[in-house]
Amino acid sequence: MNWLIPFHLIEQYAVYLDDNENNRATEATICNCSQNSIGRYCEYNFNFRKATPGNWLGQQTSNVLLNNYETLTRLVDGIVCPGADIFLEWRHICDGFTQCTNGADELDCHLLEFFKCETDEFQCRNGMCIPIEFAFDATSDCMDLSDEQALDVLHRKYHNCVTQSSFECDDQLCHKDQFSCGNGECVPWSAILNDKKDCSNFRDIAYICEVSNLASLTRGEWPSICKQTIELVPPLTNSSDCRQTLGHLLQTNPQQQLSELAVINLRTRCENSILYFEQNAFFAGLKMIYNRSIIERFFSNPSNSRKPVPKAPDLYYFTGAIVCDGISLNISEEIWFSHRELQELTSYPFFPLFHLICQKIMNQSLSNMKTENNLGSSISPSFYRCKNPQIACHYVELMTVISICQTVTSPSQYVSYAKLGDGVVDCADGSDEVSSDIRWSTFKCDLEGDNYACWVFQGDQLGENRLKDVRLHFHRYCDSIWDKMDGQDEKNCSHWMCDTGLYKCNRSGQCIERKSFCDGELDCDDGEDEVNCPQILQKWKLELNCNNNTEYFCITDEYIKNQSLNRSCISWHQVGDGHIDCIGARDERNVASCPDHRMVGDRFLTNPFLGISY
DSSP states (O other): OOOOSOHHHHHHHHHHHHOTTOHHHHTOOOOOOOTTEESTTSOEEOOTTSSSHHHHHHHHHHTHHHHTTOSOOOOOOSOOOTTSTTTOOGGGTTSSSOOSTTOGGGSSGGGSTTSSOOTTEEEOTTSOEEEGGGTTSSSOOSTTOTTSOOOHHHHGGGTTTTTOOOHHHHHOOOOTTEEEOSSSOEEEHHHHHTTSOOOTTOGGGTTOGGGOSSOOOBTTBOOHHHHHHOOOOOOOOTTOOHHHHHHHHHHSOGGGOOHHHHHHHHHHHOOSEEEEESOOSSSTTEEEEEEHHHHHHHHHSGGGTTSOOOOSOSEEEEEEEEEETTEEEEEEEEEEEEHHHHHGGGGSSSOOHHHHHHHHHHHHHHHHHHHHTTOOTTSOGGGSOOSOTTSOSOOOOOOOSEEEOSSOTTTTOEEEGGGTTSSSOOSTTSGGGSOSSBOGGGOOOSTTSOSHHHHHHHHHHTTOOOGGGOOOOGGGTTSSSOOBGGGGGGSSOTTOOOOTTEEEOTTTOOEEEGGGTTSSSOOSTTOGGGTTOOOOSOOOTGGGGSOTTTEEEOOOHHHHHOTTTOOSEEEGGGTTSSOOOSTBSGGGTTTOBOTTSSBOTTEEEOTTOOEEEO
C-alpha cells in the first residue's frame, strides 16, 4: 500500500479486507494523504525533498520556531464532541468551559475518580488528590501547582514548552485566568481579550486568525495552526459573495486590497449585520458579527483606502449548548454583547463569560419560577422547591483548596492556598500575605529556602493554624535583609552576636558575609563594606570629584542651588545615619523606607515620599 499512514492502521485495513464483519475495523477511517502530508487525518507535514532522514530531521530542528506545534490535533478519545472534535484536549475536560456543542466535555464530572479526596489527601484546585504530606514540600505534585506557593521558580521549567516538548509540558495545567495552548504554554485571558498576546502556536485563534492583529502572512503563508484552520478566500471579483468580500478585507494586506470593489460588494450583497465566523477554539458557541455600515464609514475616509480594516468584530452573541452546574442546557435565545463589553471582562480574575451566561440563565429561570408560584423577589430560592428538576436552585462554583480572608465579610472573600504570601495582595484586607508585621514575600517555600514557609503552610493541612502564629526566626534578625515592615528587624543591632564566619558591621551591628565586601552593594547600613574598594564599575563624571576612601557621591539640595560653592559629595560618616542628605535618599538607601514599607534600596525616594525604581 503506497499510502502515507501508520502501520497499525494498515493492519486494521487488512483485517477489514479479510473480514467485513469486524465492526471495529469497519469503523476505522483511513485517508489517502497528499505527497507532503502524513498521519491518519493527514495532520502532519513531511518534506520528501530531503535525501535522508538525518537531513530531514536537521531541517525540522532548524525551523523549530517556524513550525512548532503547527497542527491542531485532538488529544482526547472516547467523547463524541461535535463542534470541537479536532481541537479537544484533556485539559478541556471538566474545566468549567463547554467546548463541545453537546456539552459532553462538562457532563458527569462527579464520576471522575479524583472528584473527592480522602481525609489523608490534599485536594488540588483542579480536584486532583495527592498524599497530604506532599503539600507544600517545595516540589509541585498537583498539575495546576496548587500544592505549592505561587513562585516564579516553579514555572521556569515550562518556559520552553513552546519549542521543546517534555513530560512536564504534557502535564502542565493552566490556571483559571489562563488559556491552554495545548502544549504546556499558558496565556492570560486578559492578554488575549486585549489582543496583546496569542499562543505561540496560535491555538487560541484557530479558525479566526484573521481577527487577530498578531497573526499575519509571512512569505505568503499563515503561521502554525492558522495555516491549517483558516478558510482562505478566492481573489476578489465583482461576483464575490458577502463572506468572501469581508474575508478579502480581513485576510489581505492593505496594499493588496480592492477597497472600492469590496465596499460595492458589501453594500449590494450583505445585510447590515454580517455573520462571519461559525467556529472558533476561543469560545464554543460564540458567533461574531461585523457591521457593514461601520466598514463603509471607514472606507469613506480617503486616507483609509490603504489601511487595514479594523479586525475586531463589532458584536458577539452566544447561542447553543452550555453546561451550568453540571446540567446540560440548550439556549435558543441569542445573548448579545459588544467588543467593548468583552474587553471589560479582563477585570475578572478569570474568563467569566460562561459563568455570566449561566448566571443569566439561572436568574431568568428563578424569575420565571417566582412568577409562576406568585413569590416575591425578596423570597430566597432556598425557601422553595424548584419545579423544574433540570434547573438547579443555586449556581455556586465549587471552590477547593481555599483560605478565607481574615476580616473580609459580606460577602466573604477566599483565595487559593497557592496565593498565600506570594507578594501580591489578593484579599481586600491583605491577610493573604500572612502577616502585617513580617514581609512574608521574602519567605519562599522552595528548595533554596529554610523550609519555614513550607512548615507554616503545611499546618493548615494538619489541622494546625500556624498562619496566625507566624514569627520571625532569630537568624533573620540583623542580617542586613529587611524581613519586617520598615526594617524593624535591622534596628538596635549593636549588641547582636554574629555567627562564626560572619562580619559584624562596626556602627550598625549587622552581620554580613565576608564575600559581600566590595561587591558594589551596600550591606551595612552605613556602607562600610564598600569603603576603600577598587573601582569596578565606570563612575559618573560628577562621582569622580569624590574621594572614595572618605567621601560618598551625593547630589544635595545645596549642590543643585549653587554648584560653584558646593560639591556633589558628603562624608562617609553621614551615610546611614538616619538623616537624608542626598536627593532620593541615596545615602539612606538601607535605612529609609518607601510607603510600601520596603527599603528604598535602588529606588528613588521622591517628594511626597514615593519610591520609584531607577
